[in-house]
Amino acid sequence: xxxxxxxxxxxxxxxxxxxxxxxxxxxxxxxxxxxxxxxxxxxxxxxxxxxxxxxxxxxxxxxxxxxxxxxxxxxxxxxxxxxxxxxxxxxxxxxxxxxxxxxxxxxxxxxxxxxxxxxxxxxxxxxxxxxxxxxxxxxxxxxxxxxxxxxxxxxxxxxxxxxxxxxxxxxxxxxxxxxxxxxxxxxxxxxxxxxxxxxxxxxxxxxxx
Numbered sequence: 001x002x003x004x005x006x007x008x009x010x011x012x013x014x015x016x017x018x019x020x021x022x023x024x025x026x027x028x029x030x031x032x033x034x035x036x037x038x039x040x041x042x043x044x045x046x047x048x049x050x051x052x053x054x055x056x057x058x059x060x061x062x063x064x065x066x067x068x069x070x071x072x073x074x075x076x077x078x079x080x081x082x083x084x085x086x087x088x089x090x091x092x093x094x095x096x097x098x099x100x101x102x103x104x105x106x107x108x109x110x111x112x113x114x115x116x117x118x119x120x121x122x123x124x125x126x127x128x129x130x131x132x133x134x135x136x137x138x139x140x141x142x143x144x145x146x147x148x149x150x151x152x153x154x155x156x157x158x159x160x161x162x163x164x165x166x167x168x169x170x171x172x173x174x175x176x177x178x179x180x181x182x183x184x185x186x187x188x189x190x191x192x193x194x195x196x197x198x199x200x201x202x203x204x205x206x207x208x209x
Contacts, residue, residue: 029148
């Protein structure tokens with residue numbers, strides 16, 4: 001079985017009753033380092049929820065960067081303080097979208113960044129019938145309006161082969177990018193202690209008491 005699906009099944013089984021009993025929308029975050037499988041895990045959770053008859057929306061933190069990829073990379077190189085959740089990512093907007101979603105909004109306006117075209121546009125997302133909002137991204141453990149936090153405990157060295165397969169820009173074998181990943185690792189190293197579920201690099205699930 002696909003390890004992402006297996007992990008998703010274990011986690012969803014543990015929280016499905018909470019999801020169904022909550023009057024408002026339920027929020028799940030998936031955090032971890034680059035290439036750790038956040039997006040695939042989010043897709044797997046969405047699939048498993050659908051098998052339970054629960055509709056969900058998957059949001060990516062990457063769309064909430066203040067600058068499109070090329071401009072953001074240039075800013076990282078010119079300003080060492082730019083990297084991190086409080087400058088380069090608009091967590092405030094993401095939090096605002098979650099608050100509106102939980103409050104019962106029929107739709108939200110979200111940013112969308114196309115990595116390859118380097119364009120950024122706004123999209124209106126229909127929330128009618130959506131019970132669960134899943135948010136994946138490096139710093140999503142810091143969001144406040146969350147019911148279940150998941151952390152994938154694999155660092156950038158563990159994820160090298162997946163980043164090579166993804167082959168996104170100069171992500172692999174570029175000294176500057178590797179330095180960025182090492183800094184991100186230091187920033188979020190303690191975030192796993194915020195998690196309700198930790199997924200190991202071999203995709204074993206541990207529920208945190």
